[in-house]
Amino acid sequence: MKPLIGVRASDVPELTRALAAALDGGPAVWPAPQPAADHLMSHNRSAFAPDGGSSRDIAGEVGDRVALVVETSGSTDAPKRVLLSADALVASADATHDALGSTGQWLLALPGHYIAGAQVIVRGLVAGTETVSLSPGAFDPTAFAEASARMHDHVPHYTSLVPTQLARLLDAAERDAFVGAALRSFDAVLVGGQALAPALAERAEHAGVRVVRTYGSSETAGGCVYDGTPIGDTRVRFDGGRIELASSSLADGYLGDPERTAAAFRTDRDGTRWYVTGDLGEFTADGLLRVRGRADDVMISGGVKVVLGEVERAVRAVSGYAEAVVVAVPDTEWGERAAVAVAGDVGDEASALLTLRTATDAAGLAPAARPMRLVAVDRLPLLVSGKPDRRAIAALLSD
Secondary structure: OEEEEEEEOOOHHHHHHHHHHHHOOOOEEEEEOHHHHHHHHHHOOOOEOOOOOOEEEEEEEEOOOEEEEEEOOOOOOOOOEEEEEHHHHHHHHHHHHHHHOOOOEEEEOOOOOOHHHHHHHHHHHHHOOOOEEOOOOOOOHHHHHHHHOOOOOOOOEEEEEOHHHHHHHHHHHHHOHHHHHHHHOOOEEEEOOOOOOHHHHHHHHHOOOOEEEEEEEHHHOEEEEEOOEEOOOOEEEEEOOEEEEEOOOOOOEEOOOHHHHHHHEEEOOOOOEEEEEEEEEEEOOOOOEEEEEEOOOEEEEOOEEEEHHHHHHHHHOOOOOOOOEEEEEEEOOOEEEEEEEEEOOOOOHHHHHHHHHHHHHHOOOOHHHOOOEEEEEOOOOEOOOOOEOHHHHHHHHHO
């Protein structure tokens, strides 16, 4: 066993030093968001000083293999603390650089307490380049552009974003040439965390932004499938439509939760270890992985199974609905029906609903998938990870 060190995720230099030590076999690291960090500090002020002191505290003990503990950022399930070894983190970083064609310098624009942010730091450590980071706080496109200007000229530039950040950068780029030039300067912009709407992907392509769609999770040390193709030694299979992944980057399990660990990780007779995801998927005709939606996000409408992720994909292809969210709401006749929430003005609701229903029909979905309700709000409820709060949205649309 070895110590698990809690580090403020907002203190990027300290987090970087702690991760470097962890990769070399030192104490494991738990990057904590500010509320959790303050909780640790209140229990041990001498070791977790708020002003000029150490931003660390002993958060417990973990197995000798573990280098990093991160909490999941799921939109429906209770958070889990994922145990990642140094070998898994390095395997993921190496696979990313191989997929991108080279090591390079990374810009950190995501919180370090999530795997996507922590892995940006790890990639920089593996590459031996200094990671440039944004200041803590709300994401700002101008600050992103200014930070990109501090990156070295002689190496490839990479960053990792969620779709909402990409949308804000593209919006800003239409008004500010400096932001547009900064965004185009990256050799690759990894986009993950949630599905990338087709309309947003098209905007990025037209703007000259080199987007790489990533699929993965904390349990796979971040993205392990890029643009539908597994990277590194990642393998993909399906069990009843549910995606399962095997890779050198798989987590060891969940901290203090053997039951969840046993349910999520399975080992074949040949010793191959698989992570059972919560997603449904399939291979396309050209062999690429297509994620259909969440396995727990399937409704029964009029006796027909409807994958809400597929409905959402069709809706988001409609102009003005790139960030719309589709949830199931109760219906006295059908049992459940799809409902759409979107930020902004939709004009005439009946006409807008007809357009969305036409889109789901055109996508080849059953009539049971047609949205029956549309609600426009000023702002969609979000989780701290930036993902839509689907429970809150479902409650809003069910009222």
